[in-house]
Amino acid sequence: MAAALAVCGTLVQCERPPYVQRDKDADAQSKDDADAQESWLVIRQAWCVCVDAQGIIIHVGPLAEAGEIVNGAQKVIRLEKHQMLCPGFIDTHIHAPQYSYTGTATDKPLMSWLQDYTFPAEKALQDVEKAAEVYERIVARTLRCGTTTAMYFGTLHNASSQVLADTCFRLGQRALVGKVSMDRNGQQGYQEADTKSALQDAENFVRNLKQSQAGKAGMALPVLTPRFIPTCTPELLRGLGDLARQYDCNVQSHISESLDEVEFSAALHPGEGSDAILFDAAGLLRKGAVMAHGVHMSDADFALLKARGAAIAHCPLSNFFFAHGYLPVAKLLKQGVLMGLGTDVAGGYSPSMFNAMRSAVLASKAGAIQARTAHLDGDHIIDYRHAFFLATLGGAQALDIDDKVGKLQVGMQFDALILDADAPGTNIDVFPRDSIEDVFQKLCTLGDDRNVIRVFTPVLLQAYMQKRAKLETETSKE
Numbered sequence: 001m002a003a004a005l006a007v008c009g010t011l012v013q014c015e016r017p018p019y020v021q022r023d024k025d026a027d028a029q030s031k032d033d034a035d036a037q038e039s040w041l042v043i044r045q046a047w048c049v050c051v052d053a054q055g056i057i058i059h060v061g062p063l064a065e066a067g068e069i070v071n072g073a074q075k076v077i078r079l080e081k082h083q084m085l086c087p088g089f090i091d092t093h094i095h096a097p098q099y100s101y102t103g104t105a106t107d108k109p110l111m112s113w114l115q116d117y118t119f120p121a122e123k124a125l126q127d128v129e130k131a132a133e134v135y136e137r138i139v140a141r142t143l144r145c146g147t148t149t150a151m152y153f154g155t156l157h158n159a160s161s162q163v164l165a166d167t168c169f170r171l172g173q174r175a176l177v178g179k180v181s182m183d184r185n186g187q188q189g190y191q192e193a194d195t196k197s198a199l200q201d202a203e204n205f206v207r208n209l210k211q212s213q214a215g216k217a218g219m220a221l222p223v224l225t226p227r228f229i230p231t232c233t234p235e236l237l238r239g240l241g242d243l244a245r246q247y248d249c250n251v252q253s254h255i256s257e258s259l260d261e262v263e264f265s266a267a268l269h270p271g272e273g274s275d276a277i278l279f280d281a282a283g284l285l286r287k288g289a290v291m292a293h294g295v296h297m298s299d300a301d302f303a304l305l306k307a308r309g310a311a312i313a314h315c316p317l318s319n320f321f322f323a324h325g326y327l328p329v330a331k332l333l334k335q336g337v338l339m340g341l342g343t344d345v346a347g348g349y350s351p352s353m354f355n356a357m358r359s360a361v362l363a364s365k366a367g368a369i370q371a372r373t374a375h376l377d378g379d380h381i382i383d384y385r386h387a388f389f390l391a392t393l394g395g396a397q398a399l400d401i402d403d404k405v406g407k408l409q410v411g412m413q414f415d416a417l418i419l420d421a422d423a424p425g426t427n428i429d430v431f432p433r434d435s436i437e438d439v440f441q442k443l444c445t446l447g448d449d450r451n452v453i454r455v456f457t458p459v460l461l462q463a464y465m466q467k468r469a470k471l472e473t474e475t476s477k478e
């Protein structure tokens with residue numbers, strides 16, 4: 001099959017989660033291959049990834065063995081020394097309507113932050129024109145930062161949340177979009193009229209989004225979105241659990257996220273158990289369910305999530321502001337709990353997954369310091385490689401879309417970035433002695449949108465190929 005695009009140069013990606021032992025004999029074809037496969041994060045130099053016109057990956061392998069397919073490709077990108085191809089970033093928790101106040105309003109505990117800043121900002125986006133303006137900007141911004149997939153919270157409003165999904169598709173970002181459901185403890189003008197209409201609206205949103213996306217290669221998926229335990233009656237939670245089963249939908253919410261939230265939940269459900277137990281009773285813990293924060297979950301709660309195949313969206317930056325605790329990421333990865341990374345805009349002030357990766361490493365260091373002071377088990381530290389896993393393959397597994405994205409492999413979709421450590425205006429200085437591993441570490445530690453020089457999803461690939469074809473026609477006419 002002819003390739004539309006071949007990208008030749010260095011490829012970096014996680015081929016499997018850290019800490020998971022692999023059967024060395026499985027598909028190791030040679031000793032070299034077996035050695036390379038030992039590592040869960042691989043950096044392959046002189047490599048080649050080829051893609052068809054629909055954005056499906058049709059070849060991945062050493063450049064030396066790819067002459068024929070590269071020669072036949074419509075377009076070849078040859079990466080320079082400090083450039084690398086990697087899977088696109090996956091943001092597993094982000095509130096699109098809160099983007100208008102990102103970078104402000106982080107001065108209050110969670111429950112009053114919601115009342116004073118969040119609910120008024122979300123309420124205003126009932127107006128679809130205002131929603132369109134905010135959504136256009138957040139999708140463009142996150143794409144520039146390398147986010148090829150995002151799991152978004154919208155607002156209570158069906159029409160505005162559909163605008164969010166349409167905007168993502170138009171701009172080429174893969175998205176999982178939720179219309180928020182909350183039938184109590186909102187505020188005047190920002191709460192569902194009653195549980196029955198809340199469930200009807202949620203179902204309509206799922207049906208309409210599925211219908212509007214027919215034939216668009218699954219670029220936008222609906223998500224059932226109970227805001228969190230304090231704003232949802234048990235009837236609403238159960239109804240959403242039924243819809244998740246009926247429509248086989250992803251679910252997103254917040255779980256055991258801060259001390260004030262945990263107290264509020266316990267007061268509403270005396271003696272009924274943790275957030276995890278309450279979500280599970282409603283059928284909301286399932287594969288593709290992504291629960292943000294989780295810093296106050298018990299070992300039994302984590303085991304419950306793992307048993308159900310549900311995941312955690314680790315939101316290290318907003319956890320510093322609201323959580324009064326930290327997530328033991330290394331321990332959970334070792335236990336096989338599914339986990340991705342979230343920017344949590346606007347509780348997190350940065351929409352960049354580079355910043356989320358850095359915050360994850362810093363949060364783990366803070367956790368280790370705390371553990372040492374309290375003479376607890378100190379096995380907490382993650383590094384840039386684990387953070388990169390969470391931002392790519394970990395996120396895809398959490399969202400249950402790892403059959404499509406998260407790594408660059410034949411048959412998967414081409415959601416990918418070209419990073420350049422030497423891009424114009426970059427914050428990074430590369431030295432002649434730097435190894436390729438050093439350059440990758442510098443990108444993770446110091447990188448930002450200036451280092452993302454090309455973003456691909458199947459939709460963006462088509463736009464790129466059309467632009468190239470037009471340019472070539474114009475040049476040949478001159």
Ligand SMILES: O=c1[nH]c(=O)c2nc[nH]c2[nH]1
Pocket residue numbers: 095110114118227228254257318344347
């Ligand atoms: O960080 C958060 N952002 C929110 O919008 C929210 N709602 C409930 N809990 C929340 N936490």
